[in-house]
Amino acid sequence: MTNELHNNKSLSLTSRILIGLGLGLLVGSIFKWIIGGQDDVYISLGFFDLAIKGFFVDGLLTIGGSIFVASLKMLVVPLVFVSLVCGTCNLSDPSKLGRLGGKSIGLYLLTTAIAISIAISLANLVSFDKIAGLQTSSEFVAKEAPSLANVIINMFPTNPISAMAEGNMLQVIVFALLFGIAMTLSGEPGKHLAKTFNNLNDVILKLVTLLMNLAPIGVFCLIAKLFSSIDYAAIAELVKYFFVVLLALFIHALIVYPTLLKTITGLSPFTFLTKMKANALFAFSTSSSSATMPVTLETATKKLGANNSVASFTVPLGATINMDGTAIMQGVATVFIAQIFAVDLTTSDYLMVILTATLASVGTAGVPGVGLIMLAMVLNQVGLPVEGIAIIMGVDRLLDMTRTAVNVTGDCMVTCIVAKTEGELDEGIFNDKHAAEQLEEIHFNKK
Template sequence: MTEHKKLGLTARIVIGMLAGIIVGFFFKWLLAGQEERVLYFVGLDIPLKALFIDGFFHIGGEIFIASLKMLVVPLVFVSLVCGTCSLSDTSALGRLGGKTIGLYLITTALAISLAIFAALLFSPGEGVQMQSDANFNPSEAPALSQVFINIFPSNPIESMAKGNMLQIIVFAVLFGLAMAMSGKAGERLSAVFNDLSDVIMKLVTLLMNLAPYGVFFLMAKLFTTLGFETIASLAKYFGVVMLVLVLHGFLSYGVILKLLTGLNPLVFFRKMQDAALFGFSTSSSNATMPVTMETVTKKLGVKNSVASFTVPLGATINMDGTAIMQGVATVFIAQVFGVDLTPGDYLMVVLTATLASIGTAGVPGVGLIMLAMVLQQVGLPVEGIALIIGVDRLLDMTRTAVNVTGDAMVSCIVGKSEHAFDIKVFNDINAGTKEEDIDFHHLR
C-alpha cells in the first residue's frame, strides 16, 4: 500500500488562500443588498454577517495576525543579540549597517524611478474626472532631528511593549556588544540566548503549520468586504501599480541579485514563496518578519549574524512597494488635477520618498504619510489621496510581498559580501523544508 505524499507548506497556504477567496466571494454574493440576512437553523434566526464575517472570519484572522506579531519583538531582540555578540570584529557592525542601509535606499530609489517612468508612459490619470466623498487627513511626519532622537530608547521595555523596531534594534545591538565584551559572563549569557533563539524559531515553525487556516480566515473576510466597483473605476491606476510591483519584484531584484552575488534568481524566488505568501496575506512586513527570518537563515543560507540585522531593519525601513505606489500615485493625482510636473519635481519625488522611508519608519499609516509628504513637496493637493484609498487594500498586500522579497534579497547580498553565507544551503532545494513539518501528536 503506497503512502500519500504530504502537501508542502506552500501548497497548503495556496489552498487556504484560494478557499478563502471563494468563500469570501460566496458570502459577498449571498449578502448582496441584504446585510441583515439570516440563516434559519433549528428554529433560530442566525445573522450570517455577524456569525461568519464579523465572527469566525474576523476572529480567526485577528488571532493569526496577533500570533505572528507576538513573535516579532522576542525574535528580533534575541536574534540580534545573538548575531551581535558573535561578531569577532566590532568594526564589521558598522560595515554591515552601511551596506544594508545603502542597499535599501538604492532599491527604494530604483523602485520609485521605475514607477514614475511607467506612470508617465501609461498616463493612468489622463481623462479621469473623479470625485470622492472620502477625506484624508495625514498625520504629521516627525522632524528629521526628532527621527534621530527617537532611534535611541529611553526605556527599552517600553520600546518592546510598543514594538518600536528601530529602538529595539539599537538596544539589542548595544546589549550584544556588551555581552561580547563581558568575558565568561557574556559567554554564559550567550549560550542562554542561543537556546532561546532555537526555541523561538521552533515556535515560528509551529505557527507556520497553522498558517493555511489563518490565511483562509483573512482572505474570506477581505473578499467578502472588498468593493470591486472602486477597482473597476481605477483600473488603469491599479494595473500600472501592479505591473511595476511585479517588474520590480522579479526583474529588478533578480538582476541585482545576479550581478552582485552571482546567485541563481530562480532558486531565490522559489525559496521565497512561503514568505511572499505570508506577506501578501498579512499586508504587514513586521508580522511576516518571523517567517522572513526563518526563510533567510534556513532556506537561503544567510548566517544569523547578518540576517538578525538585515531582516528587522528591512521590515522597518525598506519600502520599495510603498515607493512604487507613491510614484504612480503622484503622477496619477497630478494628471487628474491637471498639474504639469517638471523633471525637477520628479527628481524631488524620488529624493523625498527615498529619504522618507527612513524618516517615517515605525509611524502608523506610514505609506500614506510618506505619500502626503511627497505630494506637499511638489505642490499637489493632499486630498487627492482620497481618490486611491478605495483600491489600496489589494495593492498593499502585493506591496508587502515585494518588500519582504527585497529584505531577503539584500540579506543575501550582504551575507555573501561578509562571508556569512552558506552556498550549499542556498543551492539545496530542500533546505529548511523538513523543519517546516511538526507532528503535533508526537512532540518528541
C-alpha cells in the same frame, strides 16, 4: 492507506498556504455575492445574509484572521531582540557592524530609488485623464511625520522595556546591538549568557515553525474576510491605476531584485524566488512586514543560508526602513493625482519626488499609516492636493498586500547580498531545493 497519508503529509507548506488563499478568495467572493446581491437575491437569501455577515464574516473569519496576525506580531519583539543579541555577540569583530550597517542601508536606499523611478516612468506612459466618476470632495488629513533628526534621536531608548512593550523596532534594534556588543566584551560571563540566548533563540524559532503550520487557516480567514467586504466598484473606477502599480511591483520584484542579486553575488535568481514563495504569501495575507518578520528571518537563515549574525541585523532593519513597495505606490499615485487634477509636473518635480520618497522611507520609519503619510509628504513637496489620497484609498488595501510581499522579498535579497559579500552565506543551503523543509513539520508524538 498508509501511502495516501504519507502523500498528504508531504504536501509542502507553500502548497497548503496557496490552497488556503484560493479557498479564501472563493469563499469570500461567494459571501460577497450573497451579502451584496441584487434586491431579489436579498429577499430570498435574507436569513443567509444575516447569518453569513454576523456569524462567518464578522465572527469566525474575523476571529481567526485576527488571532493569526496577533500571534505573528507576538513573536516580533522577542524574536528580533534575542536573534539580534545572538548575532551580535557571536561576531568575532564588533566593528563588522559598521560594514553591515553601511551595506544594508545603502542597498535599501538604492532599491527604493530604483523602485520609484520605475513607477514614475510607467505611470507617465499611461493617461489617467479619461477616468470618469472620480469624486474629490472627501479629504485625507495626514498626521505630521517626524523629522529625520527626531527619528535618529528617538532611535536610542530611554527605557528599553517600554520600547519592547510599544513595539518600537528601531529602539529595540539599537538596544539589542548594544547589549550584544557588551556581552562580547564581557569575556566569560558574556559567553555563559550567550549560551542561554542561543538556546532561547532555538525555542523561539520552533514557536515560529508551530505558527507557520497554522498559516493556511490564518490565510484562509484573512483572504475570505477581505473579499467578502471589498468594494469592487472602487476597483473598477481605478482599474488603470491599480494595474500600473501592480505591473511596477512585479517588475521590481521579478526583474530588479534578481538582477541585483545575480550581478553582485552570482547566485541563482530562480532559486531565490522559488524559496521566497511561502514568505511572500505570508506577507501578502498579513499586509505587514513586521508581522511577517519571524517568517522572513527563518527564510533568510534556514532556506537561503544567510548566517544569523547578518540576517538578525538586515531583516529587522529592512522591515523598518525598506519601503520599495510603498515607494512604487507613491510614484504612480503622484502621476495619477497630478493628471486627474490637471497639474503639470516638471522634471525637477519628478526628481524631487524620487528624493523625498527615498529619504522618507527612513524618516517615517515606525509611524502608523506610514504609506499614506509618506504620500502626503510627497504630494505637499510638489504642490499637489493631498485630498487626492482619498481617491486611491478604495483600492489601496489590495495593493498594500502586494507591496508588502515585494518589501519582504527585498529584505531577503539585501540579506543575501550582504551575507555573501561578508562570507556569511552557506551556498550549500541556498542551492538546496529542499532546505528547511523538514523544519516545517511538527511531530507532537516525538519522544
